[in-house]
Amino acid sequence: MKASGRGRTKFQVFSDHGPVFKIIMNDKMIEVKSANLAKVGYEDQEKVLKIQFKDGQEYWYFDVPRIVFDDMLKAESVGKFFVKNVKGVKYQYKKVEKEIVKA
Numbered sequence: 001m002k003a004s005g006r007g008r009t010k011f012q013v014f015s016d017h018g019p020v021f022k023i024i025m026n027d028k029m030i031e032v033k034s035a036n037l038a039k040v041g042y043e044d045q046e047k048v049l050k051i052q053f054k055d056g057q058e059y060w061y062f063d064v065p066r067i068v069f070d071d072m073l074k075a076e077s078v079g080k081f082f083v084k085n086v087k088g089v090k091y092q093y094k095k096v097e098k099e100i101v102k103a
Contacts, residue, residue, distance in 0.1 A: 034079040042069040049086060050096075061091040 029041035029052060041050040042064075049064040068085060075081035 030073070032073075032078045034077070034082075036079050037082060040069070040072060040078070042066065049091075051082065051086070058096045059093050060096055061086055061093045064091055 029039035031039050036053055038054045039052040047063050049061040049069055052058045072078055072081045
């Protein structure tokens with residue numbers, strides 16, 4: 001696993017009706033070995049699990065306990081763990097359309 005990213009960036013998250021919220025997120029994500037997942041990351045303060053797929057799409061899962069992220073990194077199969085313990089659970093999530101907002 002390899003960390004990537006630089007510092008913190010302010011993003012707006014959009015829905016079909018415009019901006020939902022502004023949040024400052026850590027850019028650091030960890031590259032994982034998986035057939036479908038490319039990178040994963042976690043924001044402790046916000047309790048947001050970030051998942052980036054190999055096709056570049058990124059999803060944020062909200063109110064995910066830190067232990068879920070830690071266990072995912074230890075799992076034999078990160079992808080299978082994600083499907084069973086994140087995607088298969090009723091966490092709210094959003095597909096992220098990132099727009100960097102100048103401070």
